[in-house]
Amino acid sequence: MGTFDGLSALVTGGASGIGLATARLLEAEGARVVVLDLTTGGPDDAARVCADLSDDSAVRAAVGTAISTLGGLDILVNNAGIGAQGGIEDNSDDEWLRVLDVNVLGLVRVTRAALPALRASEHAAIVNVCSIAATAGLPQRALYSSSKGAVLALTLAMAADLLPDRxxxxxxxxxxxxxxxxxxxxxxxxxxxxxxxxxxxxQPHGRLVTAEEVAAAICYLASPAAASTTGTTLAVDGGMHGLRLRPRG
Structure with a gap:
Protein backbone atom coordinates (compact mmCIF):
# COMPACT_ATOMS: atom_id res chain seq x y z
CA MET A 1 0.00 0.00 0.00
CA GLY A 2 1.35 3.41 -1.00
CA THR A 3 1.04 6.56 1.09
CA PHE A 4 -1.07 8.21 -1.61
CA ASP A 5 -3.15 5.27 -2.81
CA GLY A 6 -6.51 6.54 -4.06
CA LEU A 7 -5.41 10.21 -4.03
CA SER A 8 -4.90 12.56 -6.95
CA ALA A 9 -2.36 15.35 -7.33
CA LEU A 10 -1.57 18.29 -9.57
CA VAL A 11 2.06 19.45 -9.67
CA THR A 12 2.94 22.73 -11.36
CA GLY A 13 6.39 23.08 -12.85
CA GLY A 14 6.54 19.30 -12.96
CA ALA A 15 8.59 18.94 -16.13
CA SER A 16 11.97 19.24 -14.42
CA GLY A 17 13.84 19.78 -11.16
CA ILE A 18 11.93 19.74 -7.89
CA GLY A 19 8.55 19.44 -9.61
CA LEU A 20 9.61 16.40 -11.61
CA ALA A 21 11.08 14.71 -8.53
CA THR A 22 7.86 15.42 -6.63
CA ALA A 23 5.61 14.05 -9.37
CA ARG A 24 7.72 10.89 -9.57
CA LEU A 25 7.62 10.33 -5.80
CA LEU A 26 3.86 10.93 -5.62
CA GLU A 27 3.34 8.37 -8.38
CA ALA A 28 5.69 5.89 -6.75
CA GLU A 29 3.61 6.17 -3.57
CA GLY A 30 0.35 5.48 -5.39
CA ALA A 31 -1.02 8.89 -6.40
CA ARG A 32 -2.58 9.68 -9.74
CA VAL A 33 -0.66 12.71 -11.00
CA VAL A 34 -1.12 15.43 -13.58
CA VAL A 35 1.78 17.77 -14.35
CA LEU A 36 1.15 21.38 -15.35
CA ASP A 37 4.00 23.13 -17.12
CA LEU A 38 4.90 25.31 -20.08
CA THR A 39 6.44 22.23 -21.68
CA THR A 40 5.22 18.68 -22.06
CA GLY A 41 7.87 17.05 -19.87
CA GLY A 42 7.32 15.11 -16.66
CA PRO A 43 7.20 11.49 -15.50
CA ASP A 44 6.47 9.01 -18.25
CA ASP A 45 3.24 7.83 -16.66
CA ALA A 46 1.84 11.23 -15.65
CA ALA A 47 -0.75 13.11 -17.67
CA ARG A 48 0.31 16.58 -18.77
CA VAL A 49 -1.42 19.90 -19.27
CA CYS A 50 0.27 23.05 -20.54
CA ALA A 51 -0.37 26.62 -19.46
CA ASP A 52 1.38 29.93 -18.98
CA LEU A 53 0.78 30.87 -15.34
CA SER A 54 0.46 34.54 -16.33
CA ASP A 55 -2.66 33.71 -18.39
CA ASP A 56 -5.67 33.20 -16.11
CA SER A 57 -7.89 31.73 -18.84
CA ALA A 58 -5.22 29.23 -19.82
CA VAL A 59 -4.64 28.30 -16.17
CA ARG A 60 -8.35 27.75 -15.53
CA ALA A 61 -8.63 25.57 -18.63
CA ALA A 62 -5.55 23.51 -17.74
CA VAL A 63 -6.59 22.99 -14.12
CA GLY A 64 -10.09 22.06 -15.26
CA THR A 65 -8.65 19.47 -17.64
CA ALA A 66 -6.43 18.08 -14.88
CA ILE A 67 -9.34 17.74 -12.46
CA SER A 68 -11.45 16.08 -15.12
CA THR A 69 -8.63 13.67 -15.97
CA LEU A 70 -8.11 12.79 -12.32
CA GLY A 71 -11.78 12.67 -11.40
CA GLY A 72 -11.19 15.18 -8.58
CA LEU A 73 -8.24 16.63 -6.73
CA ASP A 74 -6.71 15.99 -3.31
CA ILE A 75 -3.24 17.55 -3.53
CA LEU A 76 -1.94 20.69 -5.19
CA VAL A 77 1.81 21.34 -5.32
CA ASN A 78 2.52 24.93 -6.37
CA ASN A 79 6.10 24.50 -7.54
CA ALA A 80 6.29 26.48 -10.78
CA GLY A 81 8.30 29.67 -10.72
CA ILE A 82 11.02 31.65 -12.41
CA GLY A 83 14.28 33.09 -11.13
CA ALA A 84 15.82 36.53 -11.18
CA GLN A 85 19.24 37.93 -10.38
CA GLY A 86 20.37 41.36 -9.30
CA GLY A 87 20.09 43.93 -6.56
CA ILE A 88 17.36 46.51 -6.08
CA GLU A 89 18.64 48.65 -8.98
CA ASP A 90 19.27 45.93 -11.52
CA ASN A 91 15.83 44.95 -12.82
CA SER A 92 13.31 47.06 -14.70
CA ASP A 93 9.71 47.56 -13.64
CA ASP A 94 8.67 45.18 -16.41
CA GLU A 95 10.94 42.45 -15.05
CA TRP A 96 9.64 42.96 -11.51
CA LEU A 97 6.09 42.65 -12.79
CA ARG A 98 6.93 39.56 -14.87
CA VAL A 99 8.53 37.65 -12.00
CA LEU A 100 5.87 38.60 -9.45
CA ASP A 101 3.16 37.72 -11.98
CA VAL A 102 4.48 34.17 -12.35
CA ASN A 103 5.81 33.43 -8.86
CA VAL A 104 2.98 34.99 -6.84
CA LEU A 105 -0.06 35.58 -9.03
CA GLY A 106 0.59 32.33 -10.91
CA LEU A 107 0.26 30.47 -7.62
CA VAL A 108 -2.93 32.41 -6.90
CA ARG A 109 -4.41 31.58 -10.30
CA VAL A 110 -3.74 27.84 -10.02
CA THR A 111 -5.02 27.64 -6.44
CA ARG A 112 -8.13 29.66 -7.22
CA ALA A 113 -9.00 27.30 -10.06
CA ALA A 114 -8.29 24.19 -7.98
CA LEU A 115 -10.11 25.14 -4.78
CA PRO A 116 -13.61 23.90 -5.64
CA ALA A 117 -12.23 20.40 -6.20
CA LEU A 118 -9.96 20.57 -3.15
CA ARG A 119 -12.86 21.59 -0.94
CA ALA A 120 -14.64 18.40 -2.00
CA SER A 121 -11.71 16.21 -0.90
CA GLU A 122 -11.37 14.45 2.45
CA HIS A 123 -7.57 14.79 2.28
CA ALA A 124 -7.07 18.23 0.74
CA ALA A 125 -3.54 19.62 0.94
CA ILE A 126 -1.70 22.45 -0.77
CA VAL A 127 2.09 22.66 -0.64
CA ASN A 128 3.73 25.84 -1.91
CA VAL A 129 7.41 25.70 -2.86
CA CYS A 130 9.14 28.74 -1.41
CA SER A 131 12.87 29.33 -0.87
CA ILE A 132 15.55 30.12 1.69
CA ALA A 133 15.52 33.49 -0.08
CA ALA A 134 12.28 34.27 1.77
CA THR A 135 13.93 34.14 5.18
CA ALA A 136 17.63 34.89 4.62
CA GLY A 137 19.19 37.89 2.92
CA LEU A 138 21.02 36.56 -0.14
CA PRO A 139 23.15 38.80 -2.36
CA GLN A 140 21.90 39.68 -5.83
CA ARG A 141 18.45 38.18 -5.27
CA ALA A 142 16.27 41.24 -4.47
CA LEU A 143 13.49 40.49 -6.93
CA TYR A 144 13.49 36.73 -6.44
CA SER A 145 13.56 37.11 -2.65
CA SER A 146 10.63 39.52 -2.78
CA SER A 147 8.53 37.05 -4.74
CA LYS A 148 9.33 34.19 -2.37
CA GLY A 149 8.72 36.35 0.69
CA ALA A 150 5.27 36.99 -0.71
CA VAL A 151 4.73 33.24 -1.17
CA LEU A 152 5.66 32.62 2.47
CA ALA A 153 3.23 35.26 3.75
CA LEU A 154 0.55 34.10 1.34
CA THR A 155 0.90 30.52 2.59
CA LEU A 156 0.10 31.59 6.15
CA ALA A 157 -2.90 33.63 5.01
CA MET A 158 -4.19 30.77 2.88
CA ALA A 159 -3.79 28.33 5.77
CA ALA A 160 -5.89 30.57 7.99
CA ASP A 161 -8.57 31.16 5.38
CA LEU A 162 -8.89 27.55 4.27
CA LEU A 163 -8.73 25.79 7.63
CA PRO A 164 -12.55 25.87 8.00
CA ASP A 165 -12.76 24.12 4.62
CA ARG A 166 -10.39 21.36 5.83
CA GLN A 203 25.08 25.74 3.23
CA PRO A 204 26.18 24.32 6.60
CA HIS A 205 26.12 20.72 5.41
CA GLY A 206 28.50 21.66 2.60
CA ARG A 207 26.59 20.67 -0.52
CA LEU A 208 23.64 21.57 -2.69
CA VAL A 209 20.23 20.22 -1.74
CA THR A 210 18.90 17.53 -4.08
CA ALA A 211 15.56 17.77 -5.82
CA GLU A 212 14.63 14.41 -4.31
CA GLU A 213 15.21 15.70 -0.77
CA VAL A 214 12.86 18.60 -1.38
CA ALA A 215 10.32 16.27 -2.99
CA ALA A 216 10.35 14.05 0.13
CA ALA A 217 9.50 17.07 2.29
CA ILE A 218 6.72 18.14 -0.07
CA CYS A 219 5.23 14.67 -0.09
CA TYR A 220 5.27 14.45 3.70
CA LEU A 221 3.38 17.74 4.02
CA ALA A 222 0.91 16.60 1.35
CA SER A 223 0.33 13.20 2.94
CA PRO A 224 -2.40 12.07 5.34
CA ALA A 225 0.42 11.55 7.88
CA ALA A 226 0.58 15.35 8.19
CA ALA A 227 -3.14 15.76 8.77
CA SER A 228 -2.59 18.05 11.78
CA THR A 229 0.06 20.18 10.07
CA THR A 230 -1.00 23.45 8.44
CA GLY A 231 0.49 26.93 8.21
CA THR A 232 3.97 25.43 8.60
CA THR A 233 7.25 26.04 6.79
CA LEU A 234 9.61 23.09 6.44
CA ALA A 235 13.19 24.09 5.66
CA VAL A 236 15.24 21.76 3.45
CA ASP A 237 18.47 23.73 3.42
CA GLY A 238 21.18 21.83 5.24
CA GLY A 239 20.76 24.08 8.26
CA MET A 240 21.29 27.34 6.39
CA HIS A 241 18.39 29.21 7.99
CA GLY A 242 18.90 28.32 11.64
CA LEU A 243 22.49 27.24 12.22
CA ARG A 244 25.51 29.44 12.87
CA LEU A 245 28.54 27.14 12.78
CA ARG A 246 32.11 28.03 13.55
CA PRO A 247 34.42 28.14 10.52
CA ARG A 248 36.00 24.79 9.72
CA GLY A 249 39.66 24.32 10.51
Missing amino acids: VRVNTVNPGTADTPWVGRLLESADDPAAERAALEAR
Missing part, protein backbone atom coordinates in the same frame (compact mmCIF):
# COMPACT_ATOMS: atom_id res chain seq x y z
CA VAL A 167 -7.78 22.34 3.23
CA ARG A 168 -4.28 22.28 4.72
CA VAL A 169 -1.67 24.72 3.36
CA ASN A 170 2.05 24.46 4.03
CA THR A 171 5.31 25.42 2.37
CA VAL A 172 8.81 24.06 1.92
CA ASN A 173 11.86 26.35 1.92
CA PRO A 174 14.65 24.71 -0.07
CA GLY A 175 18.20 25.95 0.16
CA THR A 176 20.18 26.17 -3.06
CA ALA A 177 19.12 23.05 -4.92
CA ASP A 178 20.87 21.10 -7.64
CA THR A 179 18.30 21.82 -10.34
CA PRO A 180 18.47 22.75 -14.04
CA TRP A 181 17.88 26.43 -13.18
CA VAL A 182 20.84 26.53 -10.79
CA GLY A 183 22.83 24.61 -13.40
CA ARG A 184 22.17 27.34 -15.94
CA LEU A 185 23.27 30.00 -13.43
CA LEU A 186 26.50 28.11 -12.84
CA GLU A 187 27.16 27.75 -16.55
CA SER A 188 26.83 31.52 -17.00
CA ALA A 189 29.35 32.30 -14.23
CA ASP A 190 32.89 33.37 -15.08
CA ASP A 191 34.21 30.40 -13.10
CA PRO A 192 31.43 27.76 -12.78
CA ALA A 193 33.49 25.48 -10.53
CA ALA A 194 34.33 28.28 -8.11
CA GLU A 195 30.73 29.49 -8.09
CA ARG A 196 29.46 25.99 -7.31
CA ALA A 197 32.00 25.63 -4.51
CA ALA A 198 30.84 28.96 -3.04
CA LEU A 199 27.19 27.89 -3.15
CA GLU A 200 28.02 24.57 -1.50
CA ALA A 201 30.06 26.26 1.23
CA ARG A 202 27.19 28.64 1.98
Whole structure:
Protein backbone atom coordinates (compact mmCIF):
# COMPACT_ATOMS: atom_id res chain seq x y z
CA MET A 1 0.00 0.00 0.00
CA GLY A 2 1.35 3.41 -1.00
CA THR A 3 1.04 6.56 1.09
CA PHE A 4 -1.07 8.21 -1.61
CA ASP A 5 -3.15 5.27 -2.81
CA GLY A 6 -6.51 6.54 -4.06
CA LEU A 7 -5.41 10.21 -4.03
CA SER A 8 -4.90 12.56 -6.95
CA ALA A 9 -2.36 15.35 -7.33
CA LEU A 10 -1.57 18.29 -9.57
CA VAL A 11 2.06 19.45 -9.67
CA THR A 12 2.94 22.73 -11.36
CA GLY A 13 6.39 23.08 -12.85
CA GLY A 14 6.54 19.30 -12.96
CA ALA A 15 8.59 18.94 -16.13
CA SER A 16 11.97 19.24 -14.42
CA GLY A 17 13.84 19.78 -11.16
CA ILE A 18 11.93 19.74 -7.89
CA GLY A 19 8.55 19.44 -9.61
CA LEU A 20 9.61 16.40 -11.61
CA ALA A 21 11.08 14.71 -8.53
CA THR A 22 7.86 15.42 -6.63
CA ALA A 23 5.61 14.05 -9.37
CA ARG A 24 7.72 10.89 -9.57
CA LEU A 25 7.62 10.33 -5.80
CA LEU A 26 3.86 10.93 -5.62
CA GLU A 27 3.34 8.37 -8.38
CA ALA A 28 5.69 5.89 -6.75
CA GLU A 29 3.61 6.17 -3.57
CA GLY A 30 0.35 5.48 -5.39
CA ALA A 31 -1.02 8.89 -6.40
CA ARG A 32 -2.58 9.68 -9.74
CA VAL A 33 -0.66 12.71 -11.00
CA VAL A 34 -1.12 15.43 -13.58
CA VAL A 35 1.78 17.77 -14.35
CA LEU A 36 1.15 21.38 -15.35
CA ASP A 37 4.00 23.13 -17.12
CA LEU A 38 4.90 25.31 -20.08
CA THR A 39 6.44 22.23 -21.68
CA THR A 40 5.22 18.68 -22.06
CA GLY A 41 7.87 17.05 -19.87
CA GLY A 42 7.32 15.11 -16.66
CA PRO A 43 7.20 11.49 -15.50
CA ASP A 44 6.47 9.01 -18.25
CA ASP A 45 3.24 7.83 -16.66
CA ALA A 46 1.84 11.23 -15.65
CA ALA A 47 -0.75 13.11 -17.67
CA ARG A 48 0.31 16.58 -18.77
CA VAL A 49 -1.42 19.90 -19.27
CA CYS A 50 0.27 23.05 -20.54
CA ALA A 51 -0.37 26.62 -19.46
CA ASP A 52 1.38 29.93 -18.98
CA LEU A 53 0.78 30.87 -15.34
CA SER A 54 0.46 34.54 -16.33
CA ASP A 55 -2.66 33.71 -18.39
CA ASP A 56 -5.67 33.20 -16.11
CA SER A 57 -7.89 31.73 -18.84
CA ALA A 58 -5.22 29.23 -19.82
CA VAL A 59 -4.64 28.30 -16.17
CA ARG A 60 -8.35 27.75 -15.53
CA ALA A 61 -8.63 25.57 -18.63
CA ALA A 62 -5.55 23.51 -17.74
CA VAL A 63 -6.59 22.99 -14.12
CA GLY A 64 -10.09 22.06 -15.26
CA THR A 65 -8.65 19.47 -17.64
CA ALA A 66 -6.43 18.08 -14.88
CA ILE A 67 -9.34 17.74 -12.46
CA SER A 68 -11.45 16.08 -15.12
CA THR A 69 -8.63 13.67 -15.97
CA LEU A 70 -8.11 12.79 -12.32
CA GLY A 71 -11.78 12.67 -11.40
CA GLY A 72 -11.19 15.18 -8.58
CA LEU A 73 -8.24 16.63 -6.73
CA ASP A 74 -6.71 15.99 -3.31
CA ILE A 75 -3.24 17.55 -3.53
CA LEU A 76 -1.94 20.69 -5.19
CA VAL A 77 1.81 21.34 -5.32
CA ASN A 78 2.52 24.93 -6.37
CA ASN A 79 6.10 24.50 -7.54
CA ALA A 80 6.29 26.48 -10.78
CA GLY A 81 8.30 29.67 -10.72
CA ILE A 82 11.02 31.65 -12.41
CA GLY A 83 14.28 33.09 -11.13
CA ALA A 84 15.82 36.53 -11.18
CA GLN A 85 19.24 37.93 -10.38
CA GLY A 86 20.37 41.36 -9.30
CA GLY A 87 20.09 43.93 -6.56
CA ILE A 88 17.36 46.51 -6.08
CA GLU A 89 18.64 48.65 -8.98
CA ASP A 90 19.27 45.93 -11.52
CA ASN A 91 15.83 44.95 -12.82
CA SER A 92 13.31 47.06 -14.70
CA ASP A 93 9.71 47.56 -13.64
CA ASP A 94 8.67 45.18 -16.41
CA GLU A 95 10.94 42.45 -15.05
CA TRP A 96 9.64 42.96 -11.51
CA LEU A 97 6.09 42.65 -12.79
CA ARG A 98 6.93 39.56 -14.87
CA VAL A 99 8.53 37.65 -12.00
CA LEU A 100 5.87 38.60 -9.45
CA ASP A 101 3.16 37.72 -11.98
CA VAL A 102 4.48 34.17 -12.35
CA ASN A 103 5.81 33.43 -8.86
CA VAL A 104 2.98 34.99 -6.84
CA LEU A 105 -0.06 35.58 -9.03
CA GLY A 106 0.59 32.33 -10.91
CA LEU A 107 0.26 30.47 -7.62
CA VAL A 108 -2.93 32.41 -6.90
CA ARG A 109 -4.41 31.58 -10.30
CA VAL A 110 -3.74 27.84 -10.02
CA THR A 111 -5.02 27.64 -6.44
CA ARG A 112 -8.13 29.66 -7.22
CA ALA A 113 -9.00 27.30 -10.06
CA ALA A 114 -8.29 24.19 -7.98
CA LEU A 115 -10.11 25.14 -4.78
CA PRO A 116 -13.61 23.90 -5.64
CA ALA A 117 -12.23 20.40 -6.20
CA LEU A 118 -9.96 20.57 -3.15
CA ARG A 119 -12.86 21.59 -0.94
CA ALA A 120 -14.64 18.40 -2.00
CA SER A 121 -11.71 16.21 -0.90
CA GLU A 122 -11.37 14.45 2.45
CA HIS A 123 -7.57 14.79 2.28
CA ALA A 124 -7.07 18.23 0.74
CA ALA A 125 -3.54 19.62 0.94
CA ILE A 126 -1.70 22.45 -0.77
CA VAL A 127 2.09 22.66 -0.64
CA ASN A 128 3.73 25.84 -1.91
CA VAL A 129 7.41 25.70 -2.86
CA CYS A 130 9.14 28.74 -1.41
CA SER A 131 12.87 29.33 -0.87
CA ILE A 132 15.55 30.12 1.69
CA ALA A 133 15.52 33.49 -0.08
CA ALA A 134 12.28 34.27 1.77
CA THR A 135 13.93 34.14 5.18
CA ALA A 136 17.63 34.89 4.62
CA GLY A 137 19.19 37.89 2.92
CA LEU A 138 21.02 36.56 -0.14
CA PRO A 139 23.15 38.80 -2.36
CA GLN A 140 21.90 39.68 -5.83
CA ARG A 141 18.45 38.18 -5.27
CA ALA A 142 16.27 41.24 -4.47
CA LEU A 143 13.49 40.49 -6.93
CA TYR A 144 13.49 36.73 -6.44
CA SER A 145 13.56 37.11 -2.65
CA SER A 146 10.63 39.52 -2.78
CA SER A 147 8.53 37.05 -4.74
CA LYS A 148 9.33 34.19 -2.37
CA GLY A 149 8.72 36.35 0.69
CA ALA A 150 5.27 36.99 -0.71
CA VAL A 151 4.73 33.24 -1.17
CA LEU A 152 5.66 32.62 2.47
CA ALA A 153 3.23 35.26 3.75
CA LEU A 154 0.55 34.10 1.34
CA THR A 155 0.90 30.52 2.59
CA LEU A 156 0.10 31.59 6.15
CA ALA A 157 -2.90 33.63 5.01
CA MET A 158 -4.19 30.77 2.88
CA ALA A 159 -3.79 28.33 5.77
CA ALA A 160 -5.89 30.57 7.99
CA ASP A 161 -8.57 31.16 5.38
CA LEU A 162 -8.89 27.55 4.27
CA LEU A 163 -8.73 25.79 7.63
CA PRO A 164 -12.55 25.87 8.00
CA ASP A 165 -12.76 24.12 4.62
CA ARG A 166 -10.39 21.36 5.83
CA VAL A 167 -7.78 22.34 3.23
CA ARG A 168 -4.28 22.28 4.72
CA VAL A 169 -1.67 24.72 3.36
CA ASN A 170 2.05 24.46 4.03
CA THR A 171 5.31 25.42 2.37
CA VAL A 172 8.81 24.06 1.92
CA ASN A 173 11.86 26.35 1.92
CA PRO A 174 14.65 24.71 -0.07
CA GLY A 175 18.20 25.95 0.16
CA THR A 176 20.18 26.17 -3.06
CA ALA A 177 19.12 23.05 -4.92
CA ASP A 178 20.87 21.10 -7.64
CA THR A 179 18.30 21.82 -10.34
CA PRO A 180 18.47 22.75 -14.04
CA TRP A 181 17.88 26.43 -13.18
CA VAL A 182 20.84 26.53 -10.79
CA GLY A 183 22.83 24.61 -13.40
CA ARG A 184 22.17 27.34 -15.94
CA LEU A 185 23.27 30.00 -13.43
CA LEU A 186 26.50 28.11 -12.84
CA GLU A 187 27.16 27.75 -16.55
CA SER A 188 26.83 31.52 -17.00
CA ALA A 189 29.35 32.30 -14.23
CA ASP A 190 32.89 33.37 -15.08
CA ASP A 191 34.21 30.40 -13.10
CA PRO A 192 31.43 27.76 -12.78
CA ALA A 193 33.49 25.48 -10.53
CA ALA A 194 34.33 28.28 -8.11
CA GLU A 195 30.73 29.49 -8.09
CA ARG A 196 29.46 25.99 -7.31
CA ALA A 197 32.00 25.63 -4.51
CA ALA A 198 30.84 28.96 -3.04
CA LEU A 199 27.19 27.89 -3.15
CA GLU A 200 28.02 24.57 -1.50
CA ALA A 201 30.06 26.26 1.23
CA ARG A 202 27.19 28.64 1.98
CA GLN A 203 25.08 25.74 3.23
CA PRO A 204 26.18 24.32 6.60
CA HIS A 205 26.12 20.72 5.41
CA GLY A 206 28.50 21.66 2.60
CA ARG A 207 26.59 20.67 -0.52
CA LEU A 208 23.64 21.57 -2.69
CA VAL A 209 20.23 20.22 -1.74
CA THR A 210 18.90 17.53 -4.08
CA ALA A 211 15.56 17.77 -5.82
CA GLU A 212 14.63 14.41 -4.31
CA GLU A 213 15.21 15.70 -0.77
CA VAL A 214 12.86 18.60 -1.38
CA ALA A 215 10.32 16.27 -2.99
CA ALA A 216 10.35 14.05 0.13
CA ALA A 217 9.50 17.07 2.29
CA ILE A 218 6.72 18.14 -0.07
CA CYS A 219 5.23 14.67 -0.09
CA TYR A 220 5.27 14.45 3.70
CA LEU A 221 3.38 17.74 4.02
CA ALA A 222 0.91 16.60 1.35
CA SER A 223 0.33 13.20 2.94
CA PRO A 224 -2.40 12.07 5.34
CA ALA A 225 0.42 11.55 7.88
CA ALA A 226 0.58 15.35 8.19
CA ALA A 227 -3.14 15.76 8.77
CA SER A 228 -2.59 18.05 11.78
CA THR A 229 0.06 20.18 10.07
CA THR A 230 -1.00 23.45 8.44
CA GLY A 231 0.49 26.93 8.21
CA THR A 232 3.97 25.43 8.60
CA THR A 233 7.25 26.04 6.79
CA LEU A 234 9.61 23.09 6.44
CA ALA A 235 13.19 24.09 5.66
CA VAL A 236 15.24 21.76 3.45
CA ASP A 237 18.47 23.73 3.42
CA GLY A 238 21.18 21.83 5.24
CA GLY A 239 20.76 24.08 8.26
CA MET A 240 21.29 27.34 6.39
CA HIS A 241 18.39 29.21 7.99
CA GLY A 242 18.90 28.32 11.64
CA LEU A 243 22.49 27.24 12.22
CA ARG A 244 25.51 29.44 12.87
CA LEU A 245 28.54 27.14 12.78
CA ARG A 246 32.11 28.03 13.55
CA PRO A 247 34.42 28.14 10.52
CA ARG A 248 36.00 24.79 9.72
CA GLY A 249 39.66 24.32 10.51
